[in-house]
Amino acid sequence: MSTTPDSAVRAYIQDHRAAFLDDLVEWLRIPSVSADPAHAGDVRRSAEWLAAKLAETGFPVTEVWETGTETTAPSSALPEETPATPATPAIPATPPAPPAPAVFAEWPSGDPDAPTVLVYGHHDVQPAAREDGWATDPFEPVVRDGRLHARGAADDKGQVFFHTLGVRAHLAATGRTAPAVNLKLLIEGEEESGSPNFPALLRERADRLGCDAVIVSDTGMWSEDTPTVCTGMRGLTDCQIDLYGPDQDIHSGSFGGAVPNPATEAARLAGALHDGDHRVAIPGFYDGVIELTDRERELFAELPFDEAAWLRTAHSYATLGEAGHSTLERIWARPTAEVNGIGGGYQGPGGKTIVPSTAQLKLSFRLVAGMETEKVQQAVRDWVAARLPAGIRHEITFGGATRPCLTPLDHPALQSVVRAMGRAFGQPIRFTREGGSGPAADLQDVLGAPVLFLGISVPSDGWHAPNEKVELDLLMKGVETAAYLWGDLAENGRTAA
Structure with a gap:
């Protein structure tokens, strides 16, 4: 000393x-x-x-x-x-600082x-x-x-x-x-x-x-x-997925049910992001993850964590996440995927019976030690391409990346x-x-x-x-x-x- x-x-x-x-x-x-x-x-x-x-x-x-x-x-x-x-x-990109x-x-x-x-x-x-x-x-x-x-x-x-x-x-x-x-x-x-x-x-x-x-x-x-x-x-990478269907919005009565709908496919992607245990369902996503040791889990558990108080700071009412892990483990030591935004089609008052021409999905991924940003990004690309039907064109744009x-x-x-x-x-x-x-x-x-x-x-x-x-x-x-x-x-x- x-x-x-x-x-x-x-x-x-x-x-x-x-x-x-x-x-x-x-x-x-x-x-x-x-x-x-x-x-x-x-x-x-x-x-x-x-x-x-x-x-x-x-x-x-x-x-x-x-x-x-x-x-x-x-x-x-x-x-x-x-x-x-x-x-x-x-949409024009926000100019950098x-x-x-x-x-x-x-x-x-x-x-x-x-x-x-x-x-x-x-x-x-x-x-x-x-x-x-x-x-x-x-x-x-x-x-x-x-x-x-x-x-x-x-x-x-x-x-x-x-x-x-x-x-x-x-x-x-x-x-x-x-x-x-x-x-x-x-x-x-x-x-x-x-x-x-x-x-x-x-x-x-x-x-x-x-x-x-x-x-x-x-x-x-x-x-x-x-x-x-x-x-x-943790590290971070995020992306925007732009989906394109018909060349313009079209009548849902004349064409709905017979052509692919970009908004529906955006929702399908979002819904398929996790499995029933709330694990990220993208193949290869967990490759290389360094798992918590028993000692690290014990040390996390020793902290005076008040879950009810934590939920109040989150302005939420219940915890939900990867099965088999505590709340602290989920937010500190496990990789995650989140839907940050989803949109497409008509958003105004009342109804508008269309098949929209475009839709967007924004995702972010928190990475932990052992994960490679480039490999995660490629896994996301492959997953999206494999899940979209013919007739839906798409672009994936990744933002900046931070390593864990x-x-x-x-x-x-x-x-x-x-x-x-x-x-x-x-x-x-x-x-x-x-x-x-x-x-x-x-x-x-x-x-x-x-x-x-x-x-x-x-x-x-x-x-x-x-x-x-x-x-x-x-x-x-x-x-x-x-x-x-x-x-x-x-x-x-x-x-x-």
């Missing part, structure tokens, strides 16, 4: 807490909304502010990196069959055997306005009852910024002049816009970003009373995170996964390093919602964890790689 004295770390954090929060409030006032072109200047100002603050913290290298400079590869969408004359015009700068910082350890650790986070935020339901201006931070309210307080500026005080506390408590690890930071500027340029940035800068482990501070814990470490995130990532429970670097959090919180640390998706898999794939998650946010923080906040005491626990982590990883050295 690291010899960093706990009392010295805590004393330093307490002495510098007020100044740290003043700086964070200043950063939160910058409305760095990456999805809105009107805020492009604010996103850049946020990056420049952070780079300057990291230099002030002591990082000898701080740089603002431009994105969107690599030629984007063509879309992976492969139409199965393109109709000669679509009956309805295509403008490229936004990232921030890179580096602080070499000076120790020749020190491992290299990269911290990932993002400085852009979701849109927010007072009329959305905020009690106060979302970009004028307010402290109430031990909570800091502002857009970005938890997602993700607060969780990025705790590393600045954490590394200073680490140095002060150990007497070092540089961290015990070679410390790098990469703080993205367009995560809230889907990270469109992030994989390319990683490839372009891989030589500068090389590391033995990645720490992602863009996640959370189970609750205020149950500190946890996330061990993995998973760190084994016994990985040395994960154990360093667990020990550091345990010291800060003074209690055992449990384990979760994330049901959603993010850029962690890109970090893992491009840099070839394990990804660990260190976050202190809790569900009540309201990410993306009005009145987003961060619990200040938990924020300080994040600072303390970071202060312990670098020494622990250094002591475990290359065994953590």
Whole structure:
């Protein structure tokens, strides 16, 4: 275990807490909304502010990196069959968010055997306005009852910024002049816009970003009373299936029952997506899935999960999913397929007796470790083609894809995170996964390093919602964890790689 004295770390954090929060409030006032072109200047100002603050913290290298400079590869969408004359015009695609700068910082350890650790986070935020339901201006931070309210307080500026005080506390408590690890930071500027340029940035800068482990501070814990470490995130791919039948809408009395109906076939596809046990019925979909171990299932079951309370947050009335798995297993560790939208034909008031010429089906698939995005997409293509009758032409267009990532429970670097959090919180640390998706898999794939998650946010923080906040005491626990982590990883050295 690291010899960093706990009392010295805590004393330093307490002495510098007020100044740290003043700086964070200043950063939160910058409305760095990456999805809105009107805020492009604010996103850049946020990056420049952070780079300057990291230099002030002591990082000898701080740089603002431009994105969107690599030629984007063509879309992976492969139409199965393109109709000669679509009956309805295509809906224009939503323009991508403008490229936004990232921030890179580096602080070499000076120790020749020190491992290299990269911290990932993002400085852009979701849109927010007072009329959305905020009690106060979302970009004028307010402290109430031990909570800091502002857009970005938890997602993700607060969780990025705790590393600045954490590394200073680490140095002060150990007497070092540089961290015990070679410390790098990469703080993205367009995560809230889907990270469109992030994989390319990683490839372009891989030589500068090389590391033995990645720490992602863009996640959370189970609750205020149950500190946890996330061990993995699911991947994601989605598609739109456009179905074409007659060249125009036709009379259902004259032609219905004698020609194929695109809307009916869209409904058939949706209905065939799952079997009677609510497993995805696409052949080959589960190929490569890494199953939960008995120990992982036991750890999930130990969490204080209140299913009734969870259902209320889901605004639903009953659970339903793959047979043989608990709710937490279904949303964290099992692949899924969902119908996101279905439409076609007449949608106006009253009836209109037609066979519609077109229909659409939107599907999304959450992927778990061991699944290959390209193979899943091909399985979907094959499944659709096999189920459609003659006379129905179709196109399948896939959107962006995010790969899943998973760190084994016994990985040395994960154990360093667990020990550091345990010291800060003074209690055992449990384990979760994330049901959603993010850029962690890109970090893992491009840099070839394990990804660990260190976050202190809790569900009540309201990410993306009005009145987003961060619990200040938990924020300080994040600072303390970071202060312990670098020494622990250094002591475990290359065994953590």
